[in-house]
Ligand SMILES: NC(=O)c1ccc[n+]([C@@H]2O[C@H](COP(=O)([O-])OP(=O)(O)OC[C@H]3O[C@@H](n4cnc5c(N)ncnc54)[C@H](O)[C@@H]3O)[C@@H](O)[C@H]2O)c1
């Protein structure tokens with residue numbers, strides 16, 4: 252099968268023929284139709300983070316497609332089902348986290364497109380118990396980004412504990428941020444979109460943002476204080492440290508910063524201000540299978556619409572170059588025949 256392979260960090264991916272995965276007990280084989288390109292895939296290809304991915308690696312954790320084979324032990328999925336293979340590829344199912352609805356914190360989890368091969372390929376295998384079904388009648392390229400960008404930002408908004416009517420700021424209106432603001436609106440929040448590129452902010456306005464701020468043209472902290480007195484929650488899904496510092500400074504007393512974006516950097520948090528203002532800082536990683544089912548349902552009902560452009564798998568290196576330059580508005584989705 253055709254696949255895009257990371258052989259070495261910071262080198263171009265190689266698109267070549269590799270064997271179709273063989274199934275083990277409880278696994279399914281999915282013919283991938285579409286796979287969104289998450290900035291995490293670029294971090295993986297660059298070896299940006301302290302925990303490195305396997306090499307060689309087939310990236311991709313927004314892969315969706317048709318089940319073409321099921322192994323012994325599979326009961327929940329059948330041939331012909333349409334499913335997605337998310338970041339949470341598998342977990343142990345037995346630890347304190349798996350037993351309390353926090354499987355994304357499982358120490359024994361595997362991650363698609365990072366610790367095991369993912370969706371940048373014609374076929375991808377996965378444990379049947381950790382894929383999530385796609386409702387019928389849904390466009391596969393459009394639903395693909397929900398399998399990471401969607402579930403991650405939906406979960407982050409839940410983690411923020413904002414209430415309907417609260418002001419919420421989304422820093423970084425890229426693949427994650429452009430769906431984050433839609434989930435926020437659907438959940439009843441007032442939304443401020445912050446980015447450093449006007450085309451992203453134009454998209455944010457089209458998608459329903461109540462206020463947009465270009466962080467290069469003014470100080471978002473001051474602007475947010477002047478306009479709404481600070482936000483109850485700030486969700487940072489940007490890729491540079493500056494956004495996280497600004498997001499922290501935007502949060503009003505008793506509010507929450509949810510850290511989602513993953514520049515390999517530090518976030519200096521002022522101790523005195525954090526205590527005096529009773530500010531919470533929470534990390535949030537993807538979402539559980541249940542969160543994903545809910546996030547998919549929002550999209551299937553038209554409450555969230557991904558802004559996508561499609562590219563063939565062969566163009567992945569050009570797509571990564573554009574992503575690195577911040578030239579992708581919304582999400583690029585790789586399509587496979
Ligand atoms: N925690 C998780 O579970 C999780 C899940 C998915 C992605 N991520 C991470 O989230 C980050 C974003 O992913 P993506 O696919 O949306 O990336 P993207 O490249 O599509 O979007 C990043 C956005 O950040 C904006 N940005 C950059 N600097 C900024 C600044 N100073 N202020 C405001 N905006 C700024 C860019 O203009 C762009 O719009 C990545 O680091 C990715 O690894 C984390």
Ligand SMILES: CCCCCCO
Pocket residue numbers: 289291292312338399513536537
């Ligand atoms: C810690 C890495 C989290 C990445 C989630 C999928 O983009």
Ligand SMILES: [Zn+2]
Pocket residue numbers: 289290291292312338399400
């Ligand atoms: Zn991702």
Ligand SMILES: [Zn+2]
Pocket residue numbers: 342343344345346347348349354357358359
């Ligand atoms: Zn576990």
